[in-house]
């Protein structure tokens with residue numbers, strides 16, 4: 001598989017560790033006929049281009065996930081119809097809604113995790129080999145849970161998933177846990193990874209946090225990009241941070257950014273259905289250490305930001321919690 005990471009150089013006048021794509025948003029809210037908004041979506045290299053799973057809320061504001069394809073990772077063709085799940089390791093295809101997908105390649109399969117409506121939000125799992133036929137598996141957890149993110153390989157022989165136990169609404173708390181599974185059916189060995197930061201230490205992540213893209217293996221540990229939330233007098237504000245987790249024991253946090261990497265600043269992030277949200281769900285990276293982060297902006301559109309893995313790690317170490 002050959003791919004070129006979507007890329008644009010850092011603007012000459014910028015010192016940011018992550019910089020935004022000049023043509024953001026890459027996917028507009030009405031990119032398919034039925035959509036109210038397309039955001040918080042996940043993409044991976046696939047064949048000679050890219051494939052993805054997109055969160056499309058329709059004009060009844062029903063939340064669902066749609067497959068999509070792209071040659072360059074920038075221009076996307078998104079299926080007009082939502083993914084229809086087939087039975088994988090379960091007959092239970094119950095799903096009141098689907099949102100915030102992540103896609104993780106593990107060995108020869110692409111695994112999708114998402115927030116699945118089953119008497120409240122929990123973590124749905126499915127796999128596909130071709131982004132045409134998707135096989136739904138057992139939900140990973142009891143409700144209520146969100147932000148289920150798989151690691152791209154087994155750890156000590158087990159599948160591993162980050163998640164964020166939550167409540168049935170706009171949860172005012174939230175910690176990142178890790179859980180393990182021998183078979184993608186039964187999940188256990190739950191361990192705490194990270195909690196919100198003390199307000200006086202790092203206010204932007206003081207209310208709740210949740211894992212974003214699939215963690216990236218580096219020489220120094222797993223690079224986990226995550227979102228952090230502060231509760232302001234105008235509601236929640238979602239920003240982006242990163243941490244390094246120990247390779248064989250990712251429940252151990254090595255470094256964690258005190259400063260945010262990115263916070264809602266530009267109009268497509270501060271204005272939309274839910275203002276002041278940047279919500280990363282995927283990252284494409286290559287051997288040169290370039291990274292392209294896909295994020296939802298203001299719960300309305302899908303955007304891209306770029307950076308270098310080495311600079312992100314440097315940034316964490318300079319000022320760690």
Ligand code: BMA
Nearest residue numbers: 040099100170274277279299
């Ligand atoms: C979370 C999820 C996300 C959303 C965020 C901000 O609880 O619903 O899909 O982006 O809130 O509204």
